[in-house]
Amino acid sequence: MKKILFAFVVVGSIVACAPKLVTPVSVTEEVTETTEPAPEMNDIASAGKVIFNNDCTKCHSLKVIGNHSKQQWTGILTKMTKMAKLDETQTNQVTQYVFWELEQ
Ligand code: HEC
Structure with missing residues (x-):
């Protein structure tokens, strides 16, 4: 049960973070940031x-x-x-x- 709960928390936090990580990264921004x-x-x-x-x-x-x-x-x-x-x-x-x- 502990393991299942842990997995749920991990998946839950990935999903929660994902939009924040993915949405602002457009091709344009990636290039301007690195160069x-x-x-x-x-x-x-x-x-x-x-x-x-x-x-x-x-x-x-x-x-x-x-x-x-x-x-x-x-x-x-x-x-x-x-x-x-x-x-x-x-x-x-x-x-x-x-x-x-x-x-x-
Ligand atoms: C030695 C002559 C020569 C030089 C120097 C040259 N080109 Fe060209 N270019 C051509 C010829 C011939 C064509 C048309 C035939 C072809 O597409 O191979 C062409 C076509 C093009 C096209 C159209 C391609 C298409 O698919 O419509 C572009 C864009 C272009 N050149 C950009 C450049 C750029 C950028 C440079 C500099 C790095 C350059 N050319 C230097 C000869 C040259």
């Missing part, structure tokens, strides 16, 4: 913006970031950062910039 507390662009994204405006306009006009979803951009960037011959650091910077823009 930058304020909604301003961080240094990595700022560097990415410069690359995006310079290197990504060599073959075509400036692409509108909002025209593609985050998922689409992941695929596009894999391809385009190679086309633009970006190194690992630059690729990371452009990726951060694109993802930052998508959250605005």
Whole structure:
């Protein structure tokens, strides 16, 4: 009986806590919390913006970031950062910039 009661209390407290833990965590908040507390662009994204405006306009006009979803951009960037011959650091910077823009 003690065990059953204990299990009930444990389950009960998980259920009681769950909405508090789950509801405020949206994708946007998760990213802003881990990368930058304020909604301003961080240094990595700022560097990415410069690359995006310079290197990504060599073959075509400036692409509108909002025209593609985050998922689409992941695929596009894999391809385009190679086309633009970006190194690992630059690729990371452009990726951060694109993802930052998508959250605005
Ligand atoms: C060497 C030339 C070249 C460079 C540099 C380049 N692109 Fe492209 N990009 C292309 C070509 C060609 C296409 C169209 C054909 C294709 O989708 O492969 C394209 C298409 C795109 C598209 C449209 C994709 C779609 O599915 O509609 C996006 C967005 C894009 N590029 C973003 C970028 C970004 C961001 C960069 C910088 C990291 C970049 N491009 C650099 C040549 C380039």
